[in-house]
Amino acid sequence: MKNIDLKKIPHISEITAQHGSFTGTPVKPKETFLERMGSKNKVVPSLEEAIRLSGLRDGMTISFHHHFRNGDYVVNMVVEQIAKMGIKNLTLAASSLTDIHAPLIEHIKNGVITHIETSGLRGKLAEEVSRGLMDFPIVFRSHGGRAAAIESGELHIDVAFLGAPSCDPYGNANGYNRDEENATCCGSLGYAKLDALHADKCVIITDHIVRFPNTPYGIPESNVDYVVKVDSIGDPKGIMSGATRFTKNPKELLIAKTAADVIEASGYFYDGFSMQMGSGGASLATARYLREKMIEKNIHARFALGGITGQIVEMHEEGLVDKILDVQSFDLIAANSLKNNRFHQQIDASVYASYLNRGAAVNELDFVVLSALEIDTDFNVNVMTGSDGVIRGAIGGHPDTAAGASLSIVVAPLTRGRIPTIVDKVNTIVTPGSVVDVVVTDQGVAVNPARPEIKELLEAAGLPVTTIEALRDRCTRIVGKPEPIKYKDRIVGVVMYRDNTVIDVIHEIDEE
Amino acid sequence: MQIVTKGVAGTMESSDIIVRIEPAEQKGIELTLTSAVMQQFGKQIEKVIRETLAELGVESAIVNAVDKGALDCTVAARVKAAAYRAAQCEDYTWRTKQ
Amino acid sequence: MKRLRRSMLFVPGNNPGMIRDAHIYGSDSIMFDLEDSVSINEKDAARFLVYNALSSLRYGNKELVVRINDLSSGLGIQDLEAIVRAKPDVIRLPKTECAQDVIDCEREIERIEREAGIPVGTTGMMAAIESGRGVLNAMEIAFASKRLIGIALGAEDYVTDLKTVRSDGTELFFARCMILNAARAAGIDALDTVYSDVNNEEGFIKEARLIRQLGFDGKSVINPRQIPPLHQVFMPSEKDLIKARAVIEAAEEAERRGSGVISLNGKMIDKPIVTRARYLLDLAEAASVTPVEEV
Numbered sequence: 020m021k022n023i024d025l026k027k028i029p030h031i032s033e034i035t036a037q038h039g040s041f042t043g044t045p046v047k048p049k050e051t052f053l054e055r056m057g058s059k060n061k062v063v064p065s066l067e068e069a070i071r072l073s074g075l076r077d078g079m080t081i082s083f084h085h086h087f088r089n090g091d092y093v094v095n096m097v098v099e100q101i102a103k104m105g106i107k108n109l110t111l112a113a114s115s116l117t118d119i120h121a122p123l124i125e126h127i128k129n130g131v132i133t134h135i136e137t138s139g140l141r142g143k144l145a146e147e148v149s150r151g152l153m154d155f156p157i158v159f160r161s162h163g164g165r166a167a168a169i170e171s172g173e174l175h176i177d178v179a180f181l182g183a184p185s186c187d188p189y190g191n192a193n194g195y196n197r198d199e200e201n202a203t204c205c206g207s208l209g210y211a212k213l214d215a216l217h218a219d220k221c222v223i224i225t226d227h228i229v230r231f232p233n234t235p236y237g238i239p240e241s242n243v244d245y246v247v248k249v250d251s252i253g254d255p256k257g258i259m260s261g262a263t264r265f266t267k268n269p270k271e272l273l274i275a276k277t278a279a280d281v282i283e284a285s286g287y288f289y290d291g292f293s294m295q296m297g298s299g300g301a302s303l304a305t306a307r308y309l310r311e312k313m314i315e316k317n318i319h320a321r322f323a324l325g326g327i328t329g330q331i332v333e334m335h336e337e338g339l340v341d342k343i344l345d346v347q348s349f350d351l352i353a354a355n356s357l358k359n360n361r362f363h364q365q366i367d368a369s370v371y372a373s374y375l376n377r378g379a380a381v382n383e384l385d386f387v388v389l390s391a392l393e394i395d396t397d398f399n400v401n402v403m404t405g406s407d408g409v410i411r412g413a414i415g416g417h418p419d420t421a422a423g424a425s426l427s428i429v430v431a432p433l434t435r436g437r438i439p440t441i442v443d444k445v446n447t448i449v450t451p452g453s454v455v456d457v458v459v460t461d462q463g464v465a466v467n468p469a470r471p472e473i474k475e476l477l478e479a480a481g482l483p484v485t486t487i488e489a490l491r492d493r494c495t496r497i498v499g500k501p502e503p504i505k506y507k508d509r510i511v512g513v514v515m516y517r518d519n520t521v522i523d524v525i526h527e528i529d530e531e
Numbered sequence: 532m533q534i535v536t537k538g539v540a541g542t543m544e545s546s547d548i549i550v551r552i553e554p555a556e557q558k559g560i561e562l563t564l565t566s567a568v569m570q571q572f573g574k575q576i577e578k579v580i581r582e583t584l585a586e587l588g589v590e591s592a593i594v595n596a597v598d599k600g601a602l603d604c605t606v607a608a609r610v611k612a613a614a615y616r617a618a619q620c621e622d623y624t625w626r627t628k629q
Numbered sequence: 630m631k632r633l634r635r636s637m638l639f640v641p642g643n644n645p646g647m648i649r650d651a652h653i654y655g656s657d658s659i660m661f662d663l664e665d666s667v668s669i670n671e672k673d674a675a676r677f678l679v680y681n682a683l684s685s686l687r688y689g690n691k692e693l694v695v696r697i698n699d700l701s702s703g704l705g706i707q708d709l710e711a712i713v714r715a716k717p718d719v720i721r722l723p724k725t726e727c728a729q730d731v732i733d734c735e736r737e738i739e740r741i742e743r744e745a746g747i748p749v750g751t752t753g754m755m756a757a758i759e760s761g762r763g764v765l766n767a768m769e770i771a772f773a774s775k776r777l778i779g780i781a782l783g784a785e786d787y788v789t790d791l792k793t794v795r796s797d798g799t800e801l802f803f804a805r806c807m808i809l810n811a812a813r814a815a816g817i818d819a820l821d822t823v824y825s826d827v828n829n830e831e832g833f834i835k836e837a838r839l840i841r842q843l844g845f846d847g848k849s850v851i852n853p854r855q856i857p858p859l860h861q862v863f864m865p866s867e868k869d870l871i872k873a874r875a876v877i878e879a880a881e882e883a884e885r886r887g888s889g890v891i892s893l894n895g896k897m898i899d900k901p902i903v904t905r906a907r908y909l910l911d912l913a914e915a916a917s918v919t920p921v922e923e924v
Contacts, residue, residue: 269853273654276857407570436545436600437568461653481917496687497649498602501571540674546646604685605645608677615673623707625714627745628684 056231060188062246066100066224069245070178073220075101078108079177082218084211085115085138086182086194086347090257093182093224095122096249102131110134112174114165114210114368115413118142119257127152136174138162139403139413148511149409151527157512159403159525161449162210162346163372163381163419164517169217170375173519179218181211182252186225187233190243194348194365195358198229203251205258206348206357207327208237212367215242226252237365263328263350265307266300270461274430275304277482278388278459283312284480285457285473287385287426290318295325295381295420298349299390301430306330313339324371324380325387325416327363332356335363344380346371346416372419374517381416381423389417391431393445396487398452398467400429401445403514406438408446408504408528410512418450418517426456426473433460439494439501441487446504448523449514458487465490505529534592538617541601541609548601550580550609552617553593560584560591566598579603583610592617631908632692633657633915634779634818635847635863636856641666642675642695648682651691654853655860657915658692663708664699664723672704676711683715694755696721700733709734713741719753719778724786727766731756731773738776752776755820759783760790764804767811779818781849782808785825795825798839809844821848830858837862864916865909873906880906 025031048055063069075081081101083094094113099122101109111123111132121143126132136158140148148157160168168174183192184203192215196202203226215221215238222245223238266272278301282288288309296306307330313319322342323331329352334340336356343363348354356363372381381387392412393401400421405411421427431440440460456473458465465487466474478484505528512525534554541549555561560581566573576598583606584592592614601609615623638656640647642663651659661682667675679695695712697720698704712720722734735754742749754776758764764787771780782804784795793800805821812819821840824833837859840848847863850856865873879893880903891898 269654270650272854406568437572437602438600461650499572499575501568502574504570540677542643544644544646546649601645602649602686604681605649605678608645608681609674612674612677621673621707623711625680625711627714627747628716 053230056188060246061190061240061243062188062228062248066097066247066249067104069222069247070097070100070104070106072245073178073222075106075178077106080110080112080175082176082179082214083111083113084181084208084214085113085117086205086208086211087253087258089117089119090254090259091117091119091182092251092253093180094120097180097224098123098126098131102126102129107131108133110136112136112176114162114214115139115415116141116144120144124152134158136160136165138165138415140410141412145410149525149528150530151507151509151511153511156510156524159414159512159514161372161414161418161515161517162368162416163374163379164515164519166213166368166371166373167375167517168519169213170369170373176214176218178220178222179211179214180222180224181208181215181238183208183211183223183225183238184252185227185229185233186223186246187229187231187240188246189231190221190223190238190240190246191231191233191236192223192225192238192243193233194237195354196227196229197233197358199227202227203253203255203258204351204354206354207345207365209346209366209371210368212238212365213369216367220244222247224249224252226250259348259350259354261351263298263303263330265330266304268300270432271301272304273461274301274432274459276308277464278302278305278428278430279308279312280480280482281428281457281459281464281477282309282386282388282426284476284482285386285426286476288312288318291321292318292385293322293324293383294320295323295384295387295424296328296331297387297389297417298326298328299430302388302390303328303330305388305430306334310334310339322380322383324384325420327353327356329353332360332363335360344371372416372423372517374419374519379419379423381419384420384424386426386428387420387424388428388430389421389450391429391440393440393442394429394431394455394458394487395442395445395452396491398455398458398487399445399448400450400452400455401447403447403449404525406446406501406504408506408526410525414449414514418454421450422454422517427454428457428459429455430459433462433490433494434498437498439498441490441494443491447514447525451516451522458490460490462493463490532588532614532618532620534589534614534617535619536617538613538615540612540616543597543599545599546601546605548576548596548598548606548609550613551595552589552610552613554617555591555593558591560589560594562594562596564596564598567600568598575603576601576606579606580610583607584614587611587614589614589618631911633847633911634692634820635912635915636859637694637820637847637849638853638856639666639823639849639851642679643667643671645678648678649686652688654856656691656850656853656856657847658694658719659688660694660696660721660849661717662696663704663712664696672698676708680711680715683712683717692719693717694719694721696723696757699724700730700737705734706737709737709741713738713747713752714745716747716751719755721755721757721781723757723783724759724763725756725770725780726760726763728769728773731770731777735774735776750776753778755779755781757781757783758804758808759786761787764807767807768814771811771815771817777815777817779820779846780808780812781820782822784822798836805840805843805845813844818846819844821845823849823851824855825851827852827854830854834858834862860916863912865913869909870913873909876903876906877910
């Protein structure tokens with residue numbers, strides 16, 4: 020090494036604060052890079068070891084993603100291990116939870132998990148929560164609200180446990196596997212990306228450790244502390260299906276066709292528009308009808324956002340959609356497209372929808388098509404609690420996209436069996452009526468009075484426009500007046516709007 | 532109307548109700564109702580079942596109904612079909628729509 | 630405005646969900662079926678269901694049709710006893726072979742109307758022709774009753790009777806022409822059969838274009854998905870509409886002048902042309918607006 024007199028360098032104390040070398044700088048290697056990967060890396064021998072190394076203690080917050088949907092093994096596996104290690108009073112902050120997470124009930128009862136934050140809850144766990152399982156109410160946040168909470172520190176993640184279908188020894192992780200054909204696959208890791216970035220410690224749990232570099236990656240190694248290999252991270256059948264089935268239900272198709280007509284007439288269907296389609300049967304089918312109109316009128320979309328399905332990919336591949344922004348892939352076609360198509364971009368939850376992100380993609384939407392369990396005469400939407408008051412849904416990006424898009428369209432059948440969809444007051448407000456513009460049912464379209472110009476356009480196009488009150492009346496006439504749900508005083512869930520205010524609460528149900 | 536055997540009508544499809552009617556030893560209608568919308572419409576469904584049976588003059592029967600979100604007119608239609616079958620009667624009476 | 634019968638949606642009589650939603654798909658008519666779509670063991674249950682639906686559900690201004698079982702089966706009479714009292718617009722008689730079939734059915738309808746205190750003649754009728762004999766008797770069938778609003782082709786039974794199967798429509802050409810001409814002679818509607826391959830939209834549209842060109846008023850559909858393309862086929866062209874508007878204007882002008890002679894661009898216009906023009910404008914109006922029906 021050359022001998023340099025540092026004192027002769029002007030302003031040396033301001034150029035570098037600490038003189039001397041970093042610790043741990045590796046010595047010049049001689050072995051091949053392949054050999055090196057086997058020894059000096061972030062892979063730890065067991066989940067137990069990873070938890071120990073992460074420094075997880077009583078009272079901390081752990082986080083998970085829901086890209087494995089109902090095929091997820093990671094949440095149950097990690098919480099089981101934590102329970103064995105005797106750590107208690109944890110906050111479990113997942114981007115969402117579903118039926119497969121019923122084993123959490125035991126860990127809530129034995130005090131391992133005392134707080135939950137999630138976008139949604141389904142199945143046994145949801146039913147138990149509605150019956151008063153937890154002492155602390157569950158905090159429900161939208162995807163954009165959660166992103167903002169994480170970024171602002173409102174939700175501080177101590178350790179993130181993130182499942183990934185592939186990861187290299189240094190932590191570059193992906194939602195698919197480029198090295199092996201039939202490996203587990205979930206596509207985008209959008210929600211996990213943000214957790215990895217902000218968590219104090221990040222553990223990647225994978226069933227496939229692949230060679231460095233696992234590029235292009237979803238989660239970069241710089242955000243990862245430990246990597247654990249397990250036999251299985253999830254059930255591929257539960258993670259995603261081959262292709263999102265195109266609905267043949269005539270009622271859903273009718274609603275979808277009307278929704279596409281609404282879009283066409285609304286003024287937001289122009290060359291270079293942007294869109295998002297929700298995951299319900301009718302909203303997915305809307306894309307199909309829209310596609311026909313795009314071909315007919317020779318216009319294309321600048322980008323499609325969101326949960327991405329094979330239908331959007333198909334439109335991208337035939338040149339109708341320029342770019343795809345994918346926070347969550349809904350089927351294998353979408354996942355494979357993310358892997359193979361250059362303009363199919365993986366985005367994190369903040370870029371998708373954060374309330375605090377100026378460039379959030381939801382704010383660039385022309386329109387979004389969303390579904391609903393209930394809509395009330397103030398256009399408030401419930402996607403959270405069933406008609407019996409029990410939790411059985413997820414907020415997802417509903418309020419984020421409705422608020423961000425210039426035109427938010429909510430599609431729903433007027434009734435489901437004997438359950439009315441249009442009601443006086445929704446059980447749970449998830450998306451406020453102030454950001455819901457048009458409601459499309461199988462028996463008429465209602466436009467929010469705040470958007471008279473849209474109403475005019477739809478009427479001029481000959482669409483079946485009526486009022487939300489008329490739809491409510493029709494509902495009541497068909498199914499009758501349901502008896503009100505009985506609740507107890509106790510609050511079991513708090514619904515946060517994307518700006519971190521409490522928009523509604525969910526009460527314990529009264530089954531007496 | 533006398534219930535003499537077991538009569539079943541309806542299906543387990545959505546928006547339908549399956550109604551089973553059997554002879555009862557004691558006088559009165561012994562009704563078991565399960566419904567997908569029990570809390571919201573249970574009382575109303577029970578009312579329709581009992582009223583329809585009364586209209587047919589059925590005074591004693593064991594009735595088991597599994598509802599999948601049927602409207603009142605469907606509930607009544609299934610109860611009637613099951614009752615006529617259980618009474619082995621084809622002497623239908625039809626009122627003129629007003 | 631003459632009632633349009635572009636589309637008649639078949640609804641299986643024992644399916645409460647479909648019966649409930651039958652009016653939402655925009656068909657001109659709804660046909661509740663007690664015949665082929667209902668198994669022999671469920672005939673009574675379907676009858677109760679359709680009777681109750683007609684009595685208590687609201688279907689807006691849709692034309693309501695009930696297809697009964699044929700009278701020779703014994704079930705047809707039971708169907709009539711119930712259904713006539715529920716006052717649908719039209720009873721559809723299946724397997725009509727000759728004028729007598731219509732007359733027999735009408736006699737029963739009239740008897741029931743009297744017993745039920747319904748003004749005689751309230752219930753309309755429609756005859757479906759489904760055999761070689763029926764096709765050859767199309768003319769006498771079409772003239773058999775004042776109640777008839779139309780005659781229809783039932784192709785599935787018909788091709789079996791002819792010892793053939795359905796293909797490109799060649800096998801139905803004679804029957805369609807017979808039925809159409811019989812209907813026109815009697816001044817009633819001619820209605821075409823169903824197209825059963827629901828997933829073949831292209832084939833459906835081809836058939837719809839064919840029957841529209843032949844002159845049929847409409848077609849039965851077995852799936853709601855077939856309604857929009859069918860109505861599209863019946864949508865007149867912009868060129869025809871411009872001409873039709875001019876014809877109607879000329880007719881109104883003639884009426885204002887109190888003149889019986891209608892002339893347009895120096896040419897005399899016959900009455901049938903005015904009727905045709907009015908029909909085209911009705912079709913266009915029906916296709917351009919989806920009204921929210923008060924039901």
